Amino acid sequence: MIALQILLTALIYSFILSLLAMGFTLQYITLNVPNLAYSSIAFFCTYLTLTFSILKFSPYTSLPFAFVLGGTISFLLFKFLKLLKEKGMSIVGLMMATIVFDLLLYAGMNIYSDYLARNLQIYTASFSLVEFDFKILGLPGILFISAGTCLSLVILFTLLLFKTKFGIAMRAAVENYALASTQGIDVDRIVGIAWFFVGGVAGISGALYPLWFSMDPWVGARMFITIFAACILGGIKSVYGSIVGGSIIAFSEIFLSYFLSFFFPWVWSYRSVISMIVAAVSLVKMPEGFAGYISKVRKGG
Amino acid sequence: MTSVILRISHLSKRFGNMYVLQDVNMDIPFSKIVLLIGPNGSGKTTMINCISGVHIPDSGNIIFNNIDITGKSPHEIVKLGIGRSFQIPLPFKKMSVAENLLISGQNNPGENFLGCFKSNDWKNYEKTLLRKMFNILKIVGLEEKVDSEAGDLSGGQLKLLELARLLMLDVKFIMLDEPLGGVNPFLATEILNYIKKIRDEFKTTFLIVEHRLDIVMDHVDYVYLLSKGTVVAVGTPKDIAKKDVFYETFIS
Amino acid sequence: MIEIFLDIIILFCIYAIITLSLNLQHGYTGIFNLGLYFPILVGAMITAYVPGRLAMLLYGIDSRLDYSYNNPTVIDILKNRLIDDPIISITLLFVTVFITIIVCYVLGYLTAYPALKLPADYLALFMLCLSESTRVIGMQTDWLTGGVFGIMVINPFWWLGQNSYYGLSIFIIIATLCVCLIINKVCMSPLGRLLKGIRENELTAECVGKDVKKVKRQVLSFAFVILGLAGVLHAFWMGAVVAGGYTRVDFSYWPWLMMIVGGAGNNLGVLFGAFILVLIRRAMIVSKHAFSFLPFSVVWLEPILLALMLMATLMFRPEGILPERPQSIRDYMKKVLKLES
Numbered sequence: 074m075i076a077l078q079i080l081l082t083a084l085i086y087s088f089i090l091s092l093l094a095m096g097f098t099l100q101y102i103t104l105n106v107p108n109l110a111y112s113s114i115a116f117f118c119t120y121l122t123l124t125f126s127i128l129k130f131s132p133y134t135s136l137p138f139a140f141v142l143g144g145t146i147s148f149l150l151f152k153f154l155k156l157l158k159e160k161g162m163s164i165v166g167l168m169m170a171t172i173v174f175d176l177l178l179y180a181g182m183n184i185y186s187d188y189l190a191r192n193l194q195i196y197t198a199s200f201s202l203v204e205f206d207f208k209i210l211g212l213p214g215i216l217f218i219s220a221g222t223c224l225s226l227v228i229l230f231t232l233l234l235f236k237t238k239f240g241i242a243m244r245a246a247v248e249n250y251a252l253a254s255t256q257g258i259d260v261d262r263i264v265g266i267a268w269f270f271v272g273g274v275a276g277i278s279g280a281l282y283p284l285w286f287s288m289d290p291w292v293g294a295r296m297f298i299t300i301f302a303a304c305i306l307g308g309i310k311s312v313y314g315s316i317v318g319g320s321i322i323a324f325s326e327i328f329l330s331y332f333l334s335f336f337f338p339w340v341w342s343y344r345s346v347i348s349m350i351v352a353a354v355s356l357v358k359m360p361e362g363f364a365g366y367i368s369k370v371r372k373g374g
Numbered sequence: 375m376t377s378v379i380l381r382i383s384h385l386s387k388r389f390g391n392m393y394v395l396q397d398v399n400m401d402i403p404f405s406k407i408v409l410l411i412g413p414n415g416s417g418k419t420t421m422i423n424c425i426s427g428v429h430i431p432d433s434g435n436i437i438f439n440n441i442d443i444t445g446k447s448p449h450e451i452v453k454l455g456i457g458r459s460f461q462i463p464l465p466f467k468k469m470s471v472a473e474n475l476l477i478s479g480q481n482n483p484g485e486n487f488l489g490c491f492k493s494n495d496w497k498n499y500e501k502t503l504l505r506k507m508f509n510i511l512k513i514v515g516l517e518e519k520v521d522s523e524a525g526d527l528s529g530g531q532l533k534l535l536e537l538a539r540l541l542m543l544d545v546k547f548i549m550l551d552e553p554l555g556g557v558n559p560f561l562a563t564e565i566l567n568y569i570k571k572i573r574d575e576f577k578t579t580f581l582i583v584e585h586r587l588d589i590v591m592d593h594v595d596y597v598y599l600l601s602k603g604t605v606v607a608v609g610t611p612k613d614i615a616k617k618d619v620f621y622e623t624f625i626s
Numbered sequence: 627m628i629e630i631f632l633d634i635i636i637l638f639c640i641y642a643i644i645t646l647s648l649n650l651q652h653g654y655t656g657i658f659n660l661g662l663y664f665p666i667l668v669g670a671m672i673t674a675y676v677p678g679r680l681a682m683l684l685y686g687i688d689s690r691l692d693y694s695y696n697n698p699t700v701i702d703i704l705k706n707r708l709i710d711d712p713i714i715s716i717t718l719l720f721v722t723v724f725i726t727i728i729v730c731y732v733l734g735y736l737t738a739y740p741a742l743k744l745p746a747d748y749l750a751l752f753m754l755c756l757s758e759s760t761r762v763i764g765m766q767t768d769w770l771t772g773g774v775f776g777i778m779v780i781n782p783f784w785w786l787g788q789n790s791y792y793g794l795s796i797f798i799i800i801a802t803l804c805v806c807l808i809i810n811k812v813c814m815s816p817l818g819r820l821l822k823g824i825r826e827n828e829l830t831a832e833c834v835g836k837d838v839k840k841v842k843r844q845v846l847s848f849a850f851v852i853l854g855l856a857g858v859l860h861a862f863w864m865g866a867v868v869a870g871g872y873t874r875v876d877f878s879y880w881p882w883l884m885m886i887v888g889g890a891g892n893n894l895g896v897l898f899g900a901f902i903l904v905l906i907r908r909a910m911i912v913s914k915h916a917f918s919f920l921p922f923s924v925v926w927l928e929p930i931l932l933a934l935m936l937m938a939t940l941m942f943r944p945e946g947i948l949p950e951r952p953q954s955i956r957d958y959m960k961k962v963l964k965l966e967s
Contacts, residue, residue, distance in 0.1 A: 107747050109660075109754075157940065164747050165658055166940050169886070172879060173940075176933035179875065180926045187922035294874065295762060298755040309748060343766060349759040356740045356752070426833060452835035460833075466826035469819075470952040477823045478834040482816045485836075487844050490815035497963050500816065504959065521954045543834060 079331050081216060085285045087323030088219035092226060092278045093296070094303040094315035096271040100147075102247050102310050103264045106154060106164065109171040110146075112297035113178035114272055115279035118143045119288055120185050122202065122280040127195060132202050132284055133218070139280035140273035147272020150174045151265050179293075186290060201287040215284040222277060227316065243267060295345045299326065302352035308364025317363050322348050379404040379547060379579050380425070380456075385434035387420055394420045396603040398434070402547075405577040407569060409590060409611075412600035413624055418583045419461055421600070422549050425581075426458040427451040438547065453480075457545035461552045461583075463532035465524035465539075472507065472520045474535060478542035479503045506542065513568065514538045515561070529556035537565065541572075549581045559589060566593040591615070599623060630912070636795050638904045639802035640860050644877065645884045645900045646809045646893060647852040653890035653950070654818060655845045656825030658746045661753030663877035665850040667760045667869065668733060669726045669857025674771045674867035676725055677718040677780050678704065684714060694769050694777055701778045712785040719782035719797075722858055730854030734847030742842050754874065764869025776868030779861055798859050805852060806897075812848075813893060814962060821845065822891070875929050880907075883932055887939050889946030898948060906931070 093115060100108045108114075118139040125135040150171065157170050189195040207214040234240035245253040246260045254260045282288060299322060307318025326344045359365070380402040387395040395417045402408050410418050423429040425436055427448040435444040443451055466474050482503070483489045484496025511517045514534040519527060524535060533556055540548055554562045570593060572578050584590045591597075597614045599607040601623045607614055614620055644662060651657040678693045681704050693700050708715050741752055764771045771777055783793035812818055820841065823831045828838050861867045880903065888899020907928060914924040939946070 105747075107751055109751075160941070162940065162944070165652075166944060168658075168660070168747060168750060169882070169936055169940055172882075173933045173937045176875065176879065176929040176936075180929040180933070184922045184926045187926065192921055291870075294758050298758050298762075301751055301755050305748075343763060345762055346759045349755055352752075352755070353740050356743065428829070428833070447837075448829075448832040449835050449837045452833060458833060460830075464827050464830045466823045466830060468826055468950070468952070469822060470955070472955040472958075473819055473822075473952060476816070477819055477831070477836075479816075480835055482820075484816035485820050486817065486841075487812070487848055490812050490817040493811075493815070496816055500963055504955075504963075521952070521956075523952060539834065 079327060081213065082285070083324050083327040085213075085216055085219050086327055087320040088223040089278050089281060090299060090303055090323045091316045091319035092219075092223050092274055093300050094307065094319040095226070095230070095312055096274050096278075097300050098304050098307075098310070098312050098315040099271050100268060101304075102312070103243070103267055104151070104154060104158075104167075106167045106171065108147075108150065109168060109297075110150060110174035110178060111171075111275060112293045112300060113175045113182070114143050114146050114150075115275040116282070116288075116293035116296065117146070117178045117182055118276035118279040119283055119292075120182060120197075121276075122283060123197065123200065123288075126202050126205055127189075127193075132205050132280065133214075135280050136277055139276035141276075143276020143279070144269040144273035146174070146178070147275065148265060148269040150272075151268040155261065155265075182293070183290060197288075197290070199287055199289045200283065201285075202283040203285060206284050213285065215281060218284075219281050222281070226274060230312065239263065239266075298345045299348045302348035305352045306355050306363065308361055311364030314364035322351060325351060377404045378402065379439060380581075381437045382421075382425070383434055383437075385421075385424060385431050385436065387417075387424055387429060387431050394603055395424070395431070398600075398603070398605055400598055400605065402579060402581055403596070405573055405579055406595040407573055407580040407582065407593065409594040409597045410581060410583045410600060411585075411587065411597060415602075416600040417603045418600055419551055422458055422551050422581070422583065425451075425549065426456060452543065452545065455546040456549065457540045457543045457547070458549040459533075459536040459540055459551055459553060461555070463529075463536045465527070465532060465535055467523070467525035469524060470521050471511070471516060471524060471527070471535060474524050475507045475510065475538055475542050476500070476503055478539045479506075480544055503542075510538050510541045513541075514565075530558070530561070533557055534565075546577075547579045547581070549583075551583045552585065553582065554584060554586050554589060562586070562589050566590065569593070630908075632792075632795055634904060634908050636798055636863055637908065638901050639798050640856055640863070641881060641884060641900045641904055642802055642897055643805050643852060643856040643859070644881045645888075645896050646805060647849045647856070648881050648885050649890065649893060649896045650809060650812070650821070650852075651845060651849045653885060653892070653896065654813065654821040654825060655842060656746075657742075657842060657845065658750045659753045659846075659849075660750040660874075660878055660882070661755070661757035662853060662881055663872045663874065664737075664753065664757040664760050665730045665733065665853035666857035666860070666877050667757065667764055667872050668730055669854035670861040670867045670872065671764060671771055671857075671869070672726045672729060672854075673722055673779055673858050673861035674777050677722050677782070680721060681708065681714070681718055681780060692769075694772055697772060697777050701780065704780055705784055708780060708782075708784045709787070710785065715780075715782045715785050718780065719862075723855065726854040726858050727851050730850040731847045734850030735843055737850070738843035738846045741846070742839060754878070757878065758874065761869055761872055764872070767869075771867050771869045774870060776866050776871075778866045781865060782862065794862060798863060801855065801859060805855070806893075809852075809893065875932065879929075879932060879936075883936050883939070885946075886944070887935065887946055889948040889950060891950030892946070892948050895946050895948030895950075899946065903935075 097108065097111050100111065121139050121142055122132045122135040126132050153170055154167055157167055186197045189197055209217055234244060242258045242263050245256065245258060246263055250260055303319040303322045304315045306321060307314030307316065326347055329347055330344045378401045382398055382400040385395055385398040386393065398421065410421065412418055420429060424431045427446050430445045435442055438454060438456060441454060443454060466477065482496060483492065483499055489496060511520060514537055516531065516534055516538060519531065527535060533553060537553060553565065557565065569580055573580060582590065582594065591611045594611060597609060597611055598605055599614060599620060606623060607617050607619050648662055651659050678700065682693060682700065685707050687703055691700055737756065741749055744752055765774055767773060781790050781794060783790040786793040820836060824838055824841060831838050884899040884903050885896050887903065888897065889895025910927060917924040917927065
């Protein structure tokens with residue numbers, strides 16, 4: 074049934090996108106540097122999952138490894154950024170540093186693709202691992218796994234942030250990095266752990282992606298647009314906002330492009346452009362995103 | 375009876391839930407030097423920010439030369455004739471002192487994308503501007519530093535640069551936010567004398583925020599005392615010094 | 627031999643134009659634009675669409691043929707016509723340039739409205755995403771840019787016969803010189819000084835009576851026009867437009883490295899940076915035999931090289947090889963104003 078397919082696509086997409094948007098925002102608010110390599114980290118790990126399935130393992134078994142890989146890359150980037158920050162580097166330089174990682178991952182993904190094509194005759198111009206998925210009640214396993222991951226992470230994050238010392242320390246660090254360090258909080262360790270964790274989640278998101286969607290070397294770049302749009306819509310500095318933004322963008326992309334494709338069949342390929350338009354419009358009309366809108370409503374207009 | 379060049383009526387400004395200015399009323403008379411004093415946090419810099427367009431007041435209005443300037447953007451307000459300096463100097467750090475001053479030239483024909491190609495026009499303008507710049511540098515005593523990067527100047531020199539930049543602007547109303555901070559007393563008196571000279575020669579009006587009352591009181595025409603966001607006293611320096619509220623405000 | 631030499635020169639010209647535009651935006655005005663390839667793509671797309679179809683119209687070529695879907699056939703026909711027609715050829719060239727200028731100017735103005743509201747980091751991201759979206763559109767629109775496979779464009783110098791490639795090259799070199807002269811005029815004028823002031827401190831600039839927002843919009847529009855021109859020249863030079871080839875690495879990150887390595891804020895430095903890096907990139911491609919032991923294509927070493935150079939420059943010489951220095955007033959009076967005292 075087409076309607077069910079569309080709904081499933083929208084749901085799975087929104088879970089994965091929310092995970093990614095959450096992570097991106099978290100990295101941004103902890104270091105005040107948008108991580109341009111973020112999408113590349115996520116989709117670099119997709120190739121790990123691909124490798125697992127080439128080796129005849131279930132893609133789901135790659136999840137813990139994707140977590141570690143994504144987390145490690147993210148942590149290394151964090152260290153590099155810390156080093157540059159200590160040298161007094163401006164935001165331009167720091168973003169350039171994330172570009173360094175983006176480039177290395179970009180090269181890495183393409184080198185691996187090339188290698189698979191030349192040496193193993195495996196062509197990764199477009200692949201999908203849908204067939205490796207399992208089914209529960211006739212519904213694809215990826216739906217439950219992505220939903221489960223997303224929801225459990227939101228709960229974990231909320232608990233962590235408000236109920237543990239670690240979370241309180243992290244909130245302090247976000248509010249005022251310098252001040253928090255004078256209070257005896259090892260801000261670097263906390264933010265480092267946060268970046269590792271977020272990188273790991275990005276890795277998992279990337280690993281889950283091909284279990285429903287088709288993957289090609291340009292997905293990373295396209296998804297970056299969508300992640301950015303989700304964060305803008307939700308409010309640049311709000312983690313919960315990016316979940317809302319992610320869900321809205323995901324559903325808009327899928328439903329809008331499906332709906333519009335009845336009238337304009339070419340629309341389906343322009344999905345990420347739709348997100349871009351939504352982001353641009355929301356920037357003009359609602360510069361602080363949903364988070365800002367809600368706090369304005371709370372304060373009574 | 376002198377005319378009023380700037381009238382502030384019922385001005386209020388809050389940040390979050392805190393009111394920094396509450397229902398402030400002020401009349402600045404034409405071609406006079408008005409001193410704005412008050413303890414830290416009384417709202418003096420916010421007042422200057424509201425007048426110069428950096429902040430938009432929450433209520434009330436500001437009328438300058440019969441024009442309502444409330445909420446206008448800073449560059450429009452400069453064009454209407456109001457200039458201001460900053461409490462912590464904000465120079466163009468990587469640019470030389472000369473460039474800092476030359477930028478302040480108004481209506482430079484070379485400062486837009488069409489005009490920059492008409493070099494004869496702007497070269498003539500720049501020659502006049504340069505003459506003015508050298509004059510001003512002499513007056514504030516920064517001649518030696520003409521090619522130094524602004525970022526390399528000392529605190530006191532930066533204050534002088536702020537003043538010099540204002541003099542380049544050709545404005546009728548100048549607001550100085552702590553112009554004497556970090557300046558030695560001899561130079562401070564020189565500056566104040568020069569301000570009086572500008573007032574007399576060019577009929578420029580000044581609004582000065584200053585803490586160094588010992589030096590400044592003798593050189594001003596009127597004083598406004600601000601405390602916790604409201605005006606608590608107005609008068610000539612002699613009158614103000616007699617009022618109890620003057621001492622209460624600073625001691626409390 | 628001369629082919630390789632010319633190839634480097636032309637590639638340098640195109641990157642010189644791009645990097646000068648970037649220097650105007652970021653080095654001078656402080657606009658952190660990571661999405662340089664948006665207007666470049668627009669210029670390329672206009673080149674993909676306009677000259678071929680206009681030529682078809684002018685020559686009354688069979689309307690059953692579509693420029694895009696019957697591209698090789700149409701190009702053949704057009705070549706046979708244009709080879710004898712220098713006037714139409716040059717007209718097509720200038721019409722394309724003219725349309726690009728107008729479109730890019732308007733786009734620059736429109737983009738400035740949402741974009742300049744953003745803080746620096748998000749502005750960079752926004753421009754990057756805008757560019758990437760345009761690339762996505764380019765890769766999908768068969769009728770405009772031939773989709774994934776690309777589309778061939780005419781050579782406005784076919785009428786030179788054997789020398790058409792040289793004719794085009796000379797045109798590109800002249801165009802580059804013009805851009806250099808124009809940018810130099812802008813930067814040496816009071817406008818250049820104003821742009822640097824805006825970069826240093828926007829608030830102060832506002833408080834000395836400058837309409838900062840308007841100036842930044844104009845800078846963006848102007849810079850977009852220059853980038854659009856680079857796109858047009860690149861498209862004609864390549865003889866084809868493949869939208870997928872305008873990647874963030876090739877048309878945004880490399881120019882950024884060129885500017886940073888050369889010296890942001892210094893036009894000469896930036897040109898120097900562009901030249902050195904074009905040489906290095908070409909050297910790498912030319913010597914790919916040395917890398918043939920690698921189990922993958924040597925092109926993927928380029929982004930790695932870019933990453934390493936970027937990292938090294940950031941850590942050890944962020945101000946670049948020819949850093950920016952304020953001009954002494956005496957120099958200014960003598961050289962620019964031609965005064966004696």
